Amino acid sequence: MPLLHEIGFVLNGSPIRLSVPVTMTVLEMLRGPLNLTGTKYGCGEGECGACTVLVDGLSLNACILLAVECDGREITSIEGLAADPAAAGLRRAFVEAGAVQCGFCTPGMVVQGKYLLDTRTGTDRAAIARGLEGNLCRCTGYRKVVDAIERAMGSTEGAGGD
Amino acid sequence: MTEKHEPVASLIGQRIPKQDAPEKVNGRARYVHDINLPGQLVGKILRSGRLHARILAIDVSAARALPGVHAVITAADVPTQTIGVTRDNPPLKGDKVRCERDEIAAVAAETEELADAALALIKVEYEDLPLLLDAAVAREAEAPLIHDDKPGNIALQFDYEHGDVVKGEAESDVVIEDRFGLHYVTHACMGVSGVIADFDDITGNLTLYSNTQVPFLHKREFAEVLELDPNRIRIIQPTIGGGFGSKLDIYPFEPICVYLARAAGRPVKLVFSRAEEFLASPTRQPARVLLRSGCRDDGRLTFRKVDMLLDNGGYTSWGATTPMVMMQTFSSLYRVPHCLYHSTAAYTNNPYAGSFRGYGNLQATFAVEAHMDKLADAIGMDPLEFRLLNAQEAGEVSGQGMHFRSCGFKDCLRTAADRSDYLARRQQNIEQRSTGPVQRGVGMASMLHVGGGAKIYPSDGCGTILKLDDFGHVTILTGASEIGQGSETVLSQLVCEELGLPLTSVTVVNNDTDITPWDVGVHASRTTFIAGNAAVGAARLAKEKILKAAAAATGQPMQELDLRGGGIVQRQDGSTLMTLDKLLRSMHFQDKADLVITSYYYEPPSVHQDDQHKGDVSAAYAWACQVVEVEVDSDTGVVRLLKCTAAHDVGRVINRLGIEGQIEGGIVMGQGYALSEDLAIRDGHCLNPGFRDYKLITAPEVPELDLSFIETMDGEGPRGAKGVGEAPAICVAAAVANAIENATGVRIYQLPFTPENVYRALRAAAHDPPV
Numbered sequence: 033m034p035l036l037h038e039i040g041f042v043l044n045g046s047p048i049r050l051s052v053p054v055t056m057t058v059l060e061m062l063r064g065p066l067n068l069t070g071t072k073y074g075c076g077e078g079e080c081g082a083c084t085v086l087v088d089g090l091s092l093n094a095c096i097l098l099a100v101e102c103d104g105r106e107i108t109s110i111e112g113l114a115a116d117p118a119a120a121g122l123r124r125a126f127v128e129a130g131a132v133q134c135g136f137c138t139p140g141m142v143v144q145g146k147y148l149l150d151t152r153t154g155t156d157r158a159a160i161a162r163g164l165e166g167n168l169c170r171c172t173g174y175r176k177v178v179d180a181i182e183r184a185m186g187s188t189e190g191a192g193g194d
Numbered sequence: 195m196t197e198k199h200e201p202v203a204s205l206i207g208q209r210i211p212k213q214d215a216p217e218k219v220n221g222r223a224r225y226v227h228d229i230n231l232p233g234q235l236v237g238k239i240l241r242s243g244r245l246h247a248r249i250l251a252i253d254v255s256a257a258r259a260l261p262g263v264h265a266v267i268t269a270a271d272v273p274t275q276t277i278g279v280t281r282d283n284p285p286l287k288g289d290k291v292r293c294e295r296d297e298i299a300a301v302a303a304e305t306e307e308l309a310d311a312a313l314a315l316i317k318v319e320y321e322d323l324p325l326l327l328d329a330a331v332a333r334e335a336e337a338p339l340i341h342d343d344k345p346g347n348i349a350l351q352f353d354y355e356h357g358d359v360v361k362g363e364a365e366s367d368v369v370i371e372d373r374f375g376l377h378y379v380t381h382a383c384m385g386v387s388g389v390i391a392d393f394d395d396i397t398g399n400l401t402l403y404s405n406t407q408v409p410f411l412h413k414r415e416f417a418e419v420l421e422l423d424p425n426r427i428r429i430i431q432p433t434i435g436g437g438f439g440s441k442l443d444i445y446p447f448e449p450i451c452v453y454l455a456r457a458a459g460r461p462v463k464l465v466f467s468r469a470e471e472f473l474a475s476p477t478r479q480p481a482r483v484l485l486r487s488g489c490r491d492d493g494r495l496t497f498r499k500v501d502m503l504l505d506n507g508g509y510t511s512w513g514a515t516t517p518m519v520m521m522q523t524f525s526s527l528y529r530v531p532h533c534l535y536h537s538t539a540a541y542t543n544n545p546y547a548g549s550f551r552g553y554g555n556l557q558a559t560f561a562v563e564a565h566m567d568k569l570a571d572a573i574g575m576d577p578l579e580f581r582l583l584n585a586q587e588a589g590e591v592s593g594q595g596m597h598f599r600s601c602g603f604k605d606c607l608r609t610a611a612d613r614s615d616y617l618a619r620r621q622q623n624i625e626q627r628s629t630g631p632v633q634r635g636v637g638m639a640s641m642l643h644v645g646g647g648a649k650i651y652p653s654d655g656c657g658t659i660l661k662l663d664d665f666g667h668v669t670i671l672t673g674a675s676e677i678g679q680g681s682e683t684v685l686s687q688l689v690c691e692e693l694g695l696p697l698t699s700v701t702v703v704n705n706d707t708d709i710t711p712w713d714v715g716v717h718a719s720r721t722t723f724i725a726g727n728a729a730v731g732a733a734r735l736a737k738e739k740i741l742k743a744a745a746a747a748t749g750q751p752m753q754e755l756d757l758r759g760g761g762i763v764q765r766q767d768g769s770t771l772m773t774l775d776k777l778l779r780s781m782h783f784q785d786k787a788d789l790v791i792t793s794y795y796y797e798p799p800s801v802h803q804d805d806q807h808k809g810d811v812s813a814a815y816a817w818a819c820q821v822v823e824v825e826v827d828s829d830t831g832v833v834r835l836l837k838c839t840a841a842h843d844v845g846r847v848i849n850r851l852g853i854e855g856q857i858e859g860g861i862v863m864g865q866g867y868a869l870s871e872d873l874a875i876r877d878g879h880c881l882n883p884g885f886r887d888y889k890l891i892t893a894p895e896v897p898e899l900d901l902s903f904i905e906t907m908d909g910e911g912p913r914g915a916k917g918v919g920e921a922p923a924i925c926v927a928a929a930v931a932n933a934i935e936n937a938t939g940v941r942i943y944q945l946p947f948t949p950e951n952v953y954r955a956l957r958a959a960a961h962d963p964p965v
Contacts, residue, residue, distance in 0.1 A: 069228035070221020072435075074384050075468040079885035082384060110221035127215040130851035133859065134678025135218030136384035136435035142219055164893035168885060170384050170436050171678050172855055173862035174893040 039103040044112030058094035058102060059083045062109055070110035070139045074168070081167030084140035084147075085109050091147035093166075108146075110139035119146055122184040129180035133171030141167050145181045155185050205687045206913050209851040210697065213683045214433070214676070223433040226388040226403050227465055234390070235264055235302040237454045237464030238309040239447060240316050241474065242287070242296040245327075245543040245878040246340070247320035249289055254299060256315040263312045265302040265457035272453045275419040277444045280349065282341055283509035285419065285446040285453075291320065292340055292508030293543050294879055295474040297446045302454040302462045327878050329482070329505040329540040340508060340541035347541040349506035352517040354535040354807045356525060356593035362497025362532030366488030368572040370565060374483040375944035376557040378873035379866070380475055381550060382890060385435015387475060388465035389448050391455035399426045400452065405434045407441040407675055408715030409707050411651070419449050431705040437677035438863075439549035440476055442717050443511045447474070472883035476548025477873055479513035480505050481557045485524075487565040493575050493583045498530050500561075502537035505544050513547020514539040516554025518650075519643075521807060523558035526592035527642040528566070528584040533593055543878045549717065551860070555643055555924045556867060563639040563928035564941065577620075577638055577932075578611045581819075586642070588906070595808040598815055600916070602843030602904035606819040607640060609902045614821040614839035623936050631829040634836075635937025638821045639928035645845065645916035646814030646908070647798045648718035655797040656725040657711025660689065660732040662740075662790040664782055666760055666775035668693060669701045670732075673713025674725030676704050679919055680852035681721045685729045687848055688912055692733035693740075694757035695774075711793065719917030722848060723814060724796060726912030731794030739790055740774070743781050748772065799910065814908045814916045817843040820861070822897070822929040826937040831953025833934060835865050837898040838926065845908040845916030857901055857922040864926025866891045872946045 034053040041048055043066070052061055059076075062068045062085070071094055074082030078096040085094045086108040094109075113119040122145050125131075132138050141164070148163045160178045169177065217223045254266045269288025276284050287296045299316050303309040326332045326340060332347040340347055363369060390403040400422060406412045409429040417424035434441070451464040466474065486499040500521075506514050517537040525533045570580035586592065588601040611617065619636045627633060647654040659671040670689055676682050682702040690697055703709060713725065737757055744762040745752035748771050756765040761773045781788040798813035823837040838861050847853050870889040874881040882888045907914035927945055934952070935941045940959040942952065 063228075068221075069224065072225075072384075073227065073386070075885050077468070077884060077886065080384065080468075114220035114222070123216075123219045126219045127211045130209070130211065130855045132212055132215040132218045133680070133855055134384065134434060134436040135214070135223055136225065138218045139221040142221075158894070161893040161896065166892075168384065168890050168892065170382060170438070170863070170890065171859045173858035173860075173899075174891075174896050175858045175899060176855055178893065 037100050039100055041102045041104065042106040044108055044115065052099040054100055056099045058085065058097045058099050058107065061099040062094060068109055068111050072136055072139060074137070081144060082137050082140045084143040084167065086143060086147060089150065091144050110143055113142060113146055121187060122146055122149060125180040125184040129176050129183055131172060131176040131180040137167060137169045141169065141177055145184065148181055149184060157182060205691045205697065207847045207850055210683050210687060210849045211851065212680050213686060213702065225385050225435050226390060226405055226432045227385065229390060229403055229432055231390065231392055231461040234461040234463050235304060235458055236306050236309045237300060237302050237451050237462040238313055239297050239450060240299040240313045242291040242298055243294060244291050244320055244322065245294055246323040246325050247291045248323060249287065249291060249298070250319040250321055252299060253317040257301060257312040260308065260312050260315060262304040262308040263301055264460060265454050266299065266312060267453050267457055268299045271457065273419070273421045275421065277419055277446065277449065278510050279443065279512060279515060280510040283446065285449040293545055295545065296508070297450060300450045300454055302458040325878060326542045327544060329503050329542055332540040332542050333538065340543065344541060349510045349539040349541050350514040352521065352535070352537045352807065354521045354525065355533065357532030359497045359499045359532045359534040363488055365490065366496040367491040368569060369486065369488040370568055370572065371484070371486040372564065372943060374485065374561045374564070376481040376560060377945050378477045378480050378545070378875050379871040380472060380477045380873050381436070381438045381440035382888065383436030383438065383440060386466040386468060386471045387447060388463065389451045390461060390463045391452040392461040393455055395459060399428065401428045401430060403432055404429050404448065405441050406431065407437045407677060407717060409675060410673065410712050411715055412444060413707050415444050416449070419444065420452055429707045431675060434677045437716065438551045439553065439717065442549045442715065443476070468885070469883040472888065473880050476511050476513065477545050478550040479516045479547035479554060479557065483557070483561045485561045485565060487569060489569045489573060491573050493573060493580055495528055495530050495584050497532035498524050500524050500535045504537060504539040506539040506541050507544045507546030508541065509546045511546050512549035518803070518807065520554040520558035522594060522596065523555055523562055523642060525594040526586065526596050527562060527640065529586060530593065544875055545880065551863065552920045552924045555641060555920070556864070556927055559639060559641050559925050560928045560931065560945065563925065564931055567932045567935065576617055578607060578617060581607055581640060595810055596815060597810045599910070600814060600845060600906040600908040601817060602906040603640070603817040605904045606817050606841040606843055609841035609904065610819040610821045610839050611638065613900055613902060614823070616821050619823070620936055627939055631827055633826050633828065633937035634823065635826060635933035635935070636821060636823050637929040637932030637936055638819065639925035639932060640819040641921060641924040643816050643921050643924060644718050644812035645723065645816030645918070646812045646910060647720040647724045647800060649800045649802050649811050651714050653797060654714055654720070654724065654800060655795055656713040656728040657793065657795045658725070658728040658732040659711055659791065659793045660736050662736060662778055664775065664779045666695065666778060667699050667701070668695060669703060670729060671703045671710050672725055672729060673711050674704055674721045675716040677716055679721065679856060680849060681725060683852060684722050684848050685725060688726050688729050689733045692730060692737055695760055699760070711795070719816065719919040719921065722915050723911055723917045724798060726915060728794055728796035730912050731796055732792045735792035735794060736790050739792065740777065743788070744772070744777055747777060747780060813910045814845065816916050816918060816921045818921050818925060820925045820929050822926065822933050824930060824933040824937060826934055826952070828938060828956050831949035831956065833869055833930070833947050833952055835869065835897040835930065837900065839900040840922065841902040841904055842918060842921055843904040843906050843916070844918045845911045846905045846914035847903050848913060848915050853903065853918060854901060856918055858899055860922025861899060861926055862891050862896055864923040865897070867923070868927035868930040868945065869947050872948055
């Protein structure tokens, strides 16, 4: 058995203490002991973005981030955004814009969308598309994902609320 | 009872959000990866890594002895049944290895780490055999055999003919002949392959949590390969993370998982890693095409002669059958009086191909549409006029026997050309060639594909059961599988339109063989058309039953009643007579209770191809024309797709949001096929089993898209609709090839148009310019 290490962090607003193997990734921790399966395994090497989570407000690939690196930090997964009224507008925009087909990339896209909304690095379509470069989608052709984030940005001025 | 319902706005053609989108955006949708059963073990497969070898011995004793390992199986432990289109693929290989991915043994263990450790303890002794890595070499007389019972290494061959190509060639003013090469790509579904097998230890019944696109066909095939009574197999499809044709065949991991569960006496979940997904999934069928075509000076096509060689890989899956679709494009996309087609799929030690959105049509269209441009050039006619002159029209029957009852092909051609300013830009680009390293080009390509199912199996039908409850809520039980394409939303629209109900009054159940009626599967762009007609049929039966009861309850003649806005209304003035839920309750709670439950099975009026591959195999056909604009940098070989103007004959738009999503996604998939995706199979091995080196198109690379829907209102389609799922991916690569030629004057015959390939082709052309 690999060495265990106790860590403490805030997950979706709630404090968590947990012993994890030092080799465990955040993706494995979320999907395994924490039973939060909204964050997806798509590639395991940080290329597809299906596992995107927010760590202290930064969007990161949970599959190449060790759980022990999150000691003392704040993690937001799709389950956190699903319960967050401030992200309701973004979620609704994904539904209404037709940004969802098979849906496997969708949680990562929504989390990345929240990051783009929060950081406002650019609000035009080209900037949104650049912001989604690390999130692969095989179904939609991305246009409607960009539509969704553009819509959320336009309607909510950052808060993403109703 | 004085409230009036004006004819409610139709649901057809509206922008309707996908019904399962809310649970998907919340991360609540449960894919097979997200399901865990009590006592579940982890299944893993040991693959050969070798290409062609005899298996001399497999020693699993150390793996079996490892604590926490509950099953270790090899071919010696399982039935000898084989899988695949020609049943040439044993799920576990006992005597011989034929390609890199070959499954040698499998384990079920408490954890992934233990499963990996067990695999590492399995010792296999091989004796390497001579390799066959080229389909042409595999056909040579002295080539070793991949399968002892397949002389000449022939997996499958197809021959088709109409007219007399010798006569056609004699009547030609221009004849051209070229070789085209189509490469390996793979589906790369975002959700990797996976399955859970769960036996009930008392009844022996098997529940499979499977991503299959064809649950009812699989139920029968699983029964065969597992030597199980089909009555004991239930297939449940969790939410599926992408299909695109990849889940149309049984692949070895599925029976292997069941064997493991049976051996371990516990549920087993077997999920691929991404690398395994690349190594052990089907590919799109690679092909070499020799195409000879002719026309007269007046622009009429005279003949087409096709010889194709397909690399079959080690085993036969659906890829080897794609000629059935390819030949349709050669014979029937345009009026060709004489056509001769031959294809051979030859066994090699390379990966094997399955079905993939477009089913051979991307490959065939790539060749045909290059020749349409070249022939037009040769007789000095513009490519649009040349295509219009030879385009099929409504009412025609093609040489292959396909009857085009609705056909918007010419509208597609004109619309795409007009909206992209194709002719003017094409001329302008030719005039501005060689003014610098970066050139612009426009290219046009068209396609024909089945749009009303495809009669391949004994039935091409789908069943629907409709149930209305006491509150007027309707449940649609459909055989049609949902893999992300939006069928559940389209079926809901069609049913609600018939019954005058809002979309909030409907639930779709579509993922359990114990509950839903039979369907042949989600393939061939058939679901909107076939399952749609089945749903409409069931809804019309329900409506008739309701209106009959309403007539009895109100004393009004049935033909003067209608269903609107959740109520029974006067057909003429829309005034509400009673609410639907009240009527339903009165039908239910009476002495002779009468529930509104109907069922309907729709079988399209199509026929099987005869032994000469002729016949009207689909109840409708889809058409499209796409014009692309590219920028080619001859210094770097980089080709950028700037714009795609697409005009699709879709029959009728049912869900505008959904159909846009299908077409946008399909075009971008076609863009990947043309420009970036390249499964690098070198000496039989896959060199790029990951997203770092297998390049899917990303968001910033998506071109400007201009979509037009040509609504031809197909007479057989539900509310006039035809299938569209595969169409948008089909002509992109062909159009890009024509655009690169327009930009640079150089025609490239080999896909993909990656920077290196384009750079090399342009340099070669510059050193040896065409006369």
